[in-house]
Structures are given as structure tokens and as C-alpha cells.
Amino acid sequence: MEFTLAYDQHKELVWRLVSRYVGSQYDREDLFQEVFLKISKALPKFRGEAKIETWIYRVAANTAINFVKNQQRYSLFRKTLEWMGREKEEEEEDGKVLFEPLKKLNPRQRMVLVLAEVEERKLEEIGEMLGLPIGTVKSNLHRAKEILRKELKDYDKL
Amino acid sequence: MISYENYIDKLKGVEAKTNFDQAFAQVFHKRVYYYPKLAMAAALTVLVVFFSLFGVQSYYQANNSSDDVLVSYVFESGESSNGAMLVDYVFER
Numbered sequence: 525m526e527f528t529l530a531y532d533q534h535k536e537l538v539w540r541l542v543s544r545y546v547g548s549q550y551d552r553e554d555l556f557q558e559v560f561l562k563i564s565k566a567l568p569k570f571r572g573e574a575k576i577e578t579w580i581y582r583v584a585a586n587t588a589i590n591f592v593k594n595q596q597r598y599s600l601f602r603k604t605l606e607w608m609g610r611e612k613e614e615e616e617e618d619g620k621v622l623f624e625p626l627k628k629l630n631p632r633q634r635m636v637l638v639l640a641e642v643e644e645r646k647l648e649e650i651g652e653m654l655g656l657p658i659g660t661v662k663s664n665l666h667r668a669k670e671i672l673r674k675e676l677k678d679y680d681k682l
Numbered sequence: 683m684i685s686y687e688n689y690i691d692k693l694k695g696v697e698a699k700t701n702f703d704q705a706f707a708q709v710f711h712k713r714v715y716y717y718p719k720l721a722m723a724a725a726l727t728v729l730v731v732f733f734s735l736f737g738v739q740s741y742y743q744a745n746n747s748s749d750d751v752l753v754s755y756v757f758e759s760g761e762s763s764n765g766a767m768l769v770d771y772v773f774e775r
Contacts, residue, residue: 531709535702543698552698553705560709622692642693673686682684682692 527564534580535560541581544642545588545635547623555591559584574652581645582653585635589654592631621682625675633668640665 542555562583570579626634635654639645640661645653651661684692757763 531706535705539698539700539702543696544693549698553700556700556705557709557712560705561712564709564713619698622696625689626693638693641690669686672689676684676686676689678683680683682689 527567530563530567530576530580531560534577537577538580538584541584541638541643542588544638546592547619547626549619551591551595555588558591559587562587578649578652581639581649582655585639585653586655589631589635592634596631624681625672625679628671628675629668633664633671636661636664637668637672641669 538559539552539556542552542559546552546555563580566583570576574582626637629637632654636650639650639653640647647658647661647665650656651658654661656664
């Protein structure tokens with residue numbers, strides 16, 4: 525499949541996933557581009573063993589998980605940048621409030637929760653996308669729900 | 683406090699917008715220009731570091747070469763290795 529066609533057919537699907545996974549508009553756009561950059565490189569090797577949509581979800585989900593892991597790794601550097609551009613961050617206050625509880629989950633738990641509960645994907649499909657056994661998907665989802673419920677109990681900003 | 687179900691509904695309702703044409707152009711730009719340039723910059727950095735280290739090492743060796751100089755001393759008549767020198771010698775680098 526040609527990259528332009530893949531982009532046109534799946535841009536909204538990828539954008540919807542990244543919009544539900546990260547809260548800042550800047551991160552969403554950065555992550556969205558990162559996903560399609562990876563797709564453009566990997567597309568010639570795609571053999572059609574899985575559905576193209578599942579394959580694109582897989583690339584998007586794994587890129588998003590690594591994106592957040594890297595953000596956590598360089599959080600001090602990031603906080604400094606945020607402080608330098610604090611006016612821009614203030615504009616995104618609504619997004620920050622909504623996504624704050626999700627930050628209590630680790631990047632994989634967050635992705636499993638978003639795929640299962642928000643995107644309403646089947647657990648088997650999530651396992652295939654993330655390269656995880658179904659048992660691991662279930663335990664990640666269970667733990668994510670548990671943490672989120674606990675977090676929301678004391679959360680009064682929404 | 684907000685219930686878990688309401689929170690999930692709020693996440694489902696997130697409607698962020700982006701300019702897909704602009705995003706496509708940026709992906710294309712990164713693919714064609716940015717990454718090859720990044721690779722070239724990395725290669726140049728490695729070369730610069732390599733030659734800098736080579737230069738520093740050469741400079742260090744050149745300035746410490748006196749360690750390798752063989753000094754010979756010829757005794758004057760009447761001198762010996764046990765006695766005092768008959769003439770004061772000044773060795774200069």
C-alpha cells in the first residue's frame with residue numbers, strides 16, 4: 525500500500541487514539557507525526573499478514589507508549605521547558621485536568637485502558653497490537669481500572 | 683468527585699483538532715530532510731571528536747617527549763660517580 529493512501533485512510537483513527545492518550549495538543553501533534561514517520565518507514569515491509577488497521581494501531585500504540593516513557597525519563601528537562609513556555613501550557617488547562625488521573629497509570633496500563641474502554645477494542649486484538657498474552661492484557665486492564673477508580677474518588681477538578 | 687464511567691465518557695468525548703495536510707507535510711519533511719541531516723550531523727560529530735582526541739594525544743606526546751631523551755654524561759678527568767662534580771653544569775630544556 526502506498527503511504528499517501530495509508531495516511532488518508534487512517535489519519536483520523538491515529539489522531540483519535542493519540543488525542544485520547546495524551547492531553548497536550550503539542551504532544552498530540554508530535555506523537556501523531558512520529559507514528560506516521562514510523563509507518564512510512566515500515567510500510568514497504570508490511571506483508572499483509574494482519575489487517576492494515578490492526579497493524580497501524582500496533583505501530584501507533586507502541587510509539588505512544590515509548591513516547592510517554594521517554595517523557596517520563598526526561599521529565600526534569602520537560603518541566604524546565606514547560607516552565608519557560610508556561611503561558612502556552614495555561615491555555616491547555618482543560619486538557620491537563622482531564623488527563624491528570626491517567627498519568628497515575630504506567631504507559632502500558634494507560635494504553636490498555638484507552639484501547640479497551642475508550643476505543644472499545646477486544647482484549648484479543650489489544651494483545652495482538654501490543655504483543656502481549658491475553659492474561660497480561662487482562663491484568664493490566666484490571667490494575668488500571670483499580671488505580672483510576674481510586675484516583676477519581678479524591679479528584680474534584682472535573 | 684467523578685465516577686469512573688463518567689470519566690471514560692469524557693475521554694470518549696475528547697475532540698481535538700489538527701491540520702492533517704500540515705501534519706502530512708511535516709512528516710514528509712522529517713522523512714526526506716530531517717533524518718538524513720541528523721545522521722550526517724551525527725557522523726560529523728563523531729569525526730570531529732575523533733580528530734580532537736587524536737590532536738590532544740599528539741600534543742600531549744609532543745610536550746612530554748623529554749621523558750624519552752637519553753642523557754649521557756662524560757666525566758671530566760678527576761671526576762667519578764662517587765665524588766663531587768668539578769664543574770657546575772646547567773641542563774636546559
